[in-house]
Amino acid sequence: MKIIISPSKTMTINNPVLGTEPLYSKKAHQLNDKLKKFSDLQLKTVFKVSDNLFSQIKEQINNFGDGVQGNAIYSYTGMVFKELHLQKYSSQQIEYLNKNVRILSAYYGILKPIDLIESYRLDFFSKIGFNLYDYFNIKLKDSFIINLASQEFSKLIKEPVYTVFFKEKKGQKYINQATYSKKARGKMLNYLIENKIDNLENLKKFNLNNYCYNKELSSEFEIVFTR
Numbered sequence: 001m002k003i004i005i006s007p008s009k010t011m012t013i014n015n016p017v018l019g020t021e022p023l024y025s026k027k028a029h030q031l032n033d034k035l036k037k038f039s040d041l042q043l044k045t046v047f048k049v050s051d052n053l054f055s056q057i058k059e060q061i062n063n064f065g066d067g068v069q070g071n072a073i074y075s076y077t078g079m080v081f082k083e084l085h086l087q088k089y090s091s092q093q094i095e096y097l098n099k100n101v102r103i104l105s106a107y108y109g110i111l112k113p114i115d116l117i118e119s120y121r122l123d124f125f126s127k128i129g130f131n132l133y134d135y136f137n138i139k140l141k142d143s144f145i146i147n148l149a150s151q152e153f154s155k156l157i158k159e160p161v162y163t164v165f166f167k168e169k170k171g172q173k174y175i176n177q178a179t180y181s182k183k184a185r186g187k188m189l190n191y192l193i194e195n196k197i198d199n200l201e202n203l204k205k206f207n208l209n210n211y212c213y214n215k216e217l218s219s220e221f222e223i224v225f226t227r
Helices: 025-036 040-047 051-063 091-100 132-136 178-195
Strands: 002-005 101-105 109-111 145-147 162-170 173-175 222-226
Touching: 002 178, 025 051, 025 132, 040 051, 091 101, 091 178, 162 178
Parallel strands: 002 101, 002 145, 145 162, 162 222
Antiparallel strands: 101 109, 162 173
């Protein structure tokens, strides 16, 4: 079993305890070497950010390999990660986390929670001259994959996945609202970790923040929760 999640653009490198080298570390360094050869104008076209943020990104690229490292799960600070009770997990829950959770990344390909990473900024829509999905060519080789990642990142995985959706009722229909969905995916991940869930039936029992499993809107590979 594997649970795939997206990274976040916001990062704070901390908690640099013992960690592991990312599986695609070599590809990450080769990718960074390509970005180093870009002119400032090319990089600004790729990232489309403010001058202040651009300076940070350029510094990250130039120092990649020599920068401060932290464990991936503690380094991302987006909405999904804010919902995790990392400091309260038992040793068994941490073991479950490291064994089952994988973070998808446009820079590193795929990460274990304990993998050591540096600050970076890149997504799969970035126009850098080649297709990042093909570049990493990830193969999980797992028959049971729970997808809590966005479509942008889950496209990295070629195997069939069980995608979890969270929808809000508006009038007579249910819609996706990005902010609510991100928070709900974080709560779902925390629920899976705390309860060491290993099957769909127990996953469907998730009922936090008034979300309930909606059988009518769900299908074989789409698990829908509504409120």
